[in-house]
Amino acid sequence: MKDLYSKYIAHKKEQTFAEYFKNFKNKENPLGRVYLERLEDTVKRGIVTDWRKIMKVKRTIETEVESFELGDVITFKLKDDEKVQAKAVQKTDEGMLFLTVDCLKDKYQMFKYKVGAMEINYFNSDLRHALNGEILDRFPEEIRSRMVGMRIGNTDTFDLLRIPTEKEIFGENPWGMKESDTVEQFKGMKNCRNRIAYQGSKTGTWEWYWLQNRVEGIASYFTSVTATGNANHNSVSDSCGIRPVFLLS
Numbered sequence: 001m002k003d004l005y006s007k008y009i010a011h012k013k014e015q016t017f018a019e020y021f022k023n024f025k026n027k028e029n030p031l032g033r034v035y036l037e038r039l040e041d042t043v044k045r046g047i048v049t050d051w052r053k054i055m056k057v058k059r060t061i062e063t064e065v066e067s068f069e070l071g072d073v074i075t076f077k078l079k080d081d082e083k084v085q086a087k088a089v090q091k092t093d094e095g096m097l098f099l100t101v102d103c104l105k106d107k108y109q110m111f112k113y114k115v116g117a118m119e120i121n122y123f124n125s126d127l128r129h130a131l132n133g134e135i136l137d138r139f140p141e142e143i144r145s146r147m148v149g150m151r152i153g154n155t156d157t158f159d160l161l162r163i164p165t166e167k168e169i170f171g172e173n174p175w176g177m178k179e180s181d182t183v184e185q186f187k188g189m190k191n192c193r194n195r196i197a198y199q200g201s202k203t204g205t206w207e208w209y210w211l212q213n214r215v216e217g218i219a220s221y222f223t224s225v226t227a228t229g230n231a232n233h234n235s236v237s238d239s240c241g242i243r244p245v246f247l248l249s
Contacts, residue, residue, distance in 0.1 A: 068096040078138040089186035095249040103241030105200030110236040122212040131161040148247040166213040174231045176213025176223040195229035207241035
């Protein structure tokens with residue numbers, strides 16, 4: 001139909017779109033006659049005047065803003081030139097939570113070394129310390145200057161970067177330790193496609209990525225999201241992708 005309208009635009013005779021439809025229908029495309037008749041009828045009744053008024057367009061525009069809305073996507077480069085996109089997924093009293101659209105290009109272990117007597121949880125993990133150390137150091141100043149600390153679990157510690165919890169992604173805890181009723185699923189995560197992430201924005205490879213929750217009853221396993229957007233779990237020594245979460249004022 002888009003080609004049909006292009007032909008009409010190219011046609012030099014003075015005739016209405018409905019008249020052109022009639023000629024096209026009779027001479028060029030008898031198989032599309034029923035559909036064309038219905039569209040022609042909408043033109044005659046004044047519902048539309050041409051094909052451009054029938055199409056629905058979802059358009060992304062770039063603009064400068066002082067505040068964020070749910071669904072906003074920001075794009076920036078880390079200091080090593082890795083391109084990152086992050087989407088606004090939850091509004092809080094302190095600002096807007098953003099989740100990276102894809103994983104960062106590097107994989108990380110939840111724990112790199114033997115844990116010993118230390119309690120195995122996200123708070124004590126090597127991944128958490130990497131997020132708020134070497135990974136945070138890669139973020140540009142224009143993002144870091146607007147970051148607000150986020151409370152980690154029930155502790156009195158606030159981090160500038162973290163990873164999502166199982167409930168924030170799935171709306172429930174199919175594998176991990178149960179979360180508070182106050183924890184809400186991130187906007188868009190009911191759609192499986194939004195739970196799927198690439199290993200870096202340009203690789204074209206879907207990636208498993210870490211979540212904060214330790215698996216219920218198994219200390220050495222943490223929850224994760226599979227390359228197909230489903231709930232699963234991995235050993236703490238496995239290397240998985242990460243989708244950082246951060247709060248902007």
